[in-house]
Amino acid sequence: xxxxxxxxxxxxxxATTLLERTLSWxxxxxxxxxxxxxxxxATVEQGRREAExxxxxxxxxxxxAELKAGxxxxxxxxxxxxxxxxxxxxxxxxxxGEGPVDVRTLDAALAGLSLxxxxxxxxxLLRAGAIA
Numbered sequence: 001x002x003x004x005x006x007x008x009x010x011x012x013x014x015a016t017t018l019l020e021r022t023l024s025w026x027x028x029x030x031x032x033x034x035x036x037x038x039x040x041x042a043t044v045e046q047g048r049r050e051a052e053x054x055x056x057x058x059x060x061x062x063x064x065a066e067l068k069a070g071x072x073x074x075x076x077x078x079x080x081x082x083x084x085x086x087x088x089x090x091x092x093x094x095x096x097g098e099g100p101v102d103v104r105t106l107d108a109a110l111a112g113l114s115l116x117x118x119x120x121x122x123x124x125l126l127r128a129g130a131i132a
Contacts, residue, residue: 084124087121087124087125090109090121091106091109093109095109096109101125101130101131103131106122106125106131110122
């Protein structure tokens with residue numbers, strides 16, 4: 001019986017050694033697999049972020065194109081803007097009529113006004129689109 005017990009103990013020891021090696025191999029393998037999964041996950045997340053950024057960029061480019069088209073259309077077909085009647089009368093007295101105003105002529109026409117009044121008239125003309 002002692003020999004049988006000895007044989008069983010040896011077999012158990014061999015099986016334990018083999019199980020320990022197998023366990024070590026499985027732990028190494030699991031570590032390698034986990035690393036691969038993390039890299040795949042990171043790649044997937046990066047792909048989603050890139051897609052989001054690409055969509056935002058496309059939307060911004062589209063909005064920019066619309067704004068450019070709108071400003072070009074406004075330049076070709078400006079809205080009708082009017083000046084206050086007092087400003088129009090004052091400019092008419094100095095020979096400045098409808099259409100774009102020459103800045104030198106305007107400065108000569110506004111010479112008799114105070115600084116605040118000149119600023120007000122020029123801002124009205126800018127809003128009306130008469131001065132560039």
